[in-house]
Amino acid sequence: MKIGVNTFLTDEGISGPVLGRALEERGFESLFLAEHSHIPASRRTPYPAGGELPRQYYRALDPFVALASIASVTDRLLLGTGVTLLVQRDVIHTAKEVATLDWISGGRVVFGVGVGWNREEMENHGTDPRTRGTLVDEQLAALRAIWTEEAAEFHGKFIDFDPIYAWPKPVQRPHPPIYLGGGPTAAERAIRHGIGWIPLALNDPAAIADQLAPFRDAGLPTTVISTGVPKPAVLDAYAEAGAERLTISLDTLPEAESLRALDEFAKLAEKYTA
Numbered sequence: 112m113k114i115g116v117n118t119f120l121t122d123e124g125i126s127g128p129v130l131g132r133a134l135e136e137r138g139f140e141s142l143f144l145a146e147h148s149h150i151p152a153s154r155r156t157p158y159p160a161g162g163e164l165p166r167q168y169y170r171a172l173d174p175f176v177a178l179a180s181i182a183s184v185t186d187r188l189l190l191g192t193g194v195t196l197l198v199q200r201d202v203i204h205t206a207k208e209v210a211t212l213d214w215i216s217g218g219r220v221v222f223g224v225g226v227g228w229n230r231e232e233m234e235n236h237g238t239d240p241r242t243r244g245t246l247v248d249e250q251l252a253a254l255r256a257i258w259t260e261e262a263a264e265f266h267g268k269f270i271d272f273d274p275i276y277a278w279p280k281p282v283q284r285p286h287p288p289i290y291l292g293g294g295p296t297a298a299e300r301a302i303r304h305g306i307g308w309i310p311l312a313l314n315d316p317a318a319i320a321d322q323l324a325p326f327r328d329a330g331l332p333t334t335v336i337s338t339g340v341p342k343p344a345v346l347d348a349y350a351e352a353g354a355e356r357l358t359i360s361l362d363t364l365p366e367a368e369s370l371r372a373l374d375e376f377a378k379l380a381e382k383y384t385a
Contacts, residue, residue, distance in 0.1 A: 112349060113356035114380035115141030116373070117193045117336050118363065119167035120177045125369040127172070131181035133370055135188045137377040138384040142181065143193030143223060143336070143358050144174040151231035159228050160338075167363040175208045182216035190216055193336055193358065194225035194292040194309060198243040199236040202250045202270055203277065206257040210281045218282035223309050223334065224251070225292040244300070245269065251289065251304055258286040290334050298325065307332040312341055312357065316348035323352040334358065343379065350383065 116139055120127050134142055150169045158164045178190040190212065197205065213220040226247050227233055230240045238246065249267040256263040258281050262274040281287050291301040292309035301308040308326055312335050313319055326333050332355040339360055341349075349357050359376050361369065377384070 112346075112354050112383050113140040114346075114383045115139055115143060115189070115191070115334075115356055115358040116361050116376065117143040117145070117191075117358040118361040119145045119170075120172045120174075121167050121170035121363050122172065123170060124167075124363040125366045127177040127181045128184045129366055130369065131185045131188055133373055135185050137373055139188070139373075139377070139380070140356060140384070141189035141191050141221060141358065142178075143191035143221070143334075144177055145171060145193055146174045146195050147171045147229070147232065148196070148199060149232065149235070151229070151235060153231055156228065156230045156232075170363075175212055178220075179212055179215060182212065182219065188219065189221050190219050191221035191334070191358075192223045193334075194223040194290075196227045196232075197224040197250050198226050198238050198246050199233055200250075202253045203257065203272070203275070205250075206254050206277060209254075209287060210258060210277075210279050213281040213283055213287050214279045216282075218287075220281070220283070220287040221290065221334070222287045223290045223292055225297070225309075242269070244296070247291075248300070248304075251291075251306070254289075255286060288332070290332070292336070302326070302329055302331065305331065307334060307355070309334050309336055311335075312337040312345060312349070314342075314345065316342075316344045319345070319348040320352045323349075323354060327353045336360070340376070340379065346379070346383070 174192050226243045246269045249270040253265040253270045257277050264274040290307035290309045291297050335357040337360050
């Protein structure tokens, strides 16, 4: 099992290039960045984890711009989105961004997507939360067409375009690996699309094999996102259950504190990153 890190990069914490170099130096496989284009001032939609929405949600950098800066100072680190809020994005622009990042990084993109939870945020982008599942189904199919076909076209209920030319194509063939984040509904959708899944880590090691069983049986990969620092027993259980990777959550902290946290993470992950 590979070990990475997930975080919110903001204008108040460690810089992306410094973080990227530090991860590569410590032997981590990947970095996954969260995305929120904005946070509506109304705050009608409750935070899924309960309580007040953490400060980093308001101040998140654009993941593709941040990952491009990290790509320029690293050689091996995989560059992931955890997750891109695809239903809030134009699919043609997103295809271009992902392919460009894959091109400039030499094929290091891992594309994690999700349908989001903040209904007002979606509505501000013109997305109806009630139909976001169908929308993401069409977006995933349209992205694959743009990345793999010379003259791509797509005709659906929400996405509709006649043949287009779009370069660069991704370095990875047929395209960067795609993972869908979320709970059981997202897991079912990911299996239907034949792509990976990004679940949140469980705290009970005994429940982990059952969580990943459908993907292990289908031969599809999983990237597990922790919301804290996992216990060694949890890491071992995910490795035994066949998780492709697990990412440890790094709080948004100043540089010195971030580097100290990474040193502790590296000790925990040593048996997997060695």
